[in-house]
Amino acid sequence: MRDDAQDRLVTLAGGTRVCYRIDGDPDDPPVLLLAGLGEDLTMWSERFVSALVATAFQVIRMDNRDCGRSTYAITPPPSTLRQLLARPRPDAYTLADMAADAAQLIEHLGRGPAHLIGRSMGGMIAQTVAARYPALTTSLTSLYSTTGDPKVGQAAASTIALLAAPPPRNRVQAVRAHLRMTAHLAGTGFPIDEVEEAAHAVQTWDRTAGDATAGTARQVQAIQAAGDRTAEIARITAPTLVINGDRDPIVAPSGGDATAAAIPHARHVVIPGMGHHLPDALALLVADHVVAHLERASVCPS
Template sequence: MTAPAPDEDRFVDLPAGPRLCHRVSGPDDGVPLLLIAGLGIDLTSWPQRMVDGFADRGFRVVRFDNRDVGRSSSIGTPPPGRLRQLLARPRPDAYDLADMAADTHGLLEHLGIDRVHLVGMSMGGMIAQTLAARHPDRVASLTSIFSTTGHRRVGQPARSTLVRMAKRPARTVEESVQRHLALLGHIGSPTFLPDDDLERAWAIGLWERGGGLRSRAGVPRQISAIHASGDRTAELRRITAPTLVVHGSVDRMVHPTGGRATVAAIPGSRHVEITGMGHHLAPGVVDQLVDLTTDLARSTGAPLDPAGAPR
């Protein structure tokens, strides 16, 4: 059987969970680094410039589709209704962030990675935080990007953002693209502008990888996972990995108070608030994020072998 090429979609059926789609980039003997994407977005949401930047710095970069997005499994439970979402009351059969962290742990097991540098954005940051708290021996460092603790008084979306998110799901690829560009115009940044051509191509790819209309129930179920997990502040205090918390000063999706609460909860963590950055990995901030994460990884001490074990 021919081995998959770098950056090719690969699949693993987890023993007690869904089927996950993932990609691996960078040198085979590189230091393991795992990227965890946010709400409703797939592994392609990590800019290629960012993936290449990490690979060029010697990382073996792993990224994957969370459950209910992209080419990973859709979960069979019904999505929460609109009222449940507005009241933040998940269905009794909802999965939570711990389940998604368990998926991530299962992927590391499959890949034979003992310890890894974690980078998560938004909901992916919440998943990374949960994994770092529950499996401290597996996490060499944690970078949490525009994420939060789950406490209801911090990190909340702006009301204008909630209004935009409350619209009915898109029914065509073009409608989905226009929704993405419009939302990005709202939660992005006038300082760090997006590349509209790249964003349009990404939105088309997201629709196609997720099966179009088939994926519409995934976002409500992922929102429900966040609600079902509640306030995780106490759990975050158990994180022992060196941690960097990055947030934008003009984030309308996760208010900057979410980043400030996260750094207050994680012992010894460092906070970087980037002036003018919104809720988007824009071309103008990618290199800075790669440098910050690389510096954190290098500050942790001994280099790691390809399985993530100390040399």
């Protein structure tokens, strides 16, 4: 069976179409995975997904709007200058809109509350769902993410330079760009597997149903339009786990520190040598922390 044959599509209120996949037993507690900036649902390590399924959780992965096979906005992307100045266009959507997509998907599936796991931008979306839709949230796991406070979690200059590179125009260029970026982001303790990462890049390129460059720019704008969310996430009542590495060059470790400090009773795990990536080599270590958290939350919900 082709991988994309697993894709399911639903049109949400307001007209946004969301693509998602489901793995595992429908009788097991649901876990919703929310990917990062410009990442489609295939970027989640299969080893990580399998570890969750093997411990009796049903895993739901979704393409965020402006990514993968979900809806691409018709509004113009922000200019490079607007992104550098953090001045979103008036027609920008925000993380709150992306969180509403995730909440509507949970409601559409009719499974009740879900464990939320988000990485990077997906962590910001998951935090927003947990803050705004507590009845839909069993637990929250925020992976290498931040609060939106401009004083924390800022990218290194070397990362900003890579992000400014011209976008790929074909599959070969996309693979090369992905390998450059993931090698940079991976940290010191968990180097990338180039074969594995090239396969991810090909999958993402082949599944992209719109203008990926414009979509990613609008996602950046959504983060900027949301601003500092510290006060909002302080209202989260769901059991929360914050995980980040100490070698993250795009969301500095201070972002994880601030997230854990803002959310009441959050547990905080810092993994030595981990950067801003979740390859197969790191998947089982992270999964061990996550599964323990999900199991605690399932037994003792907030």
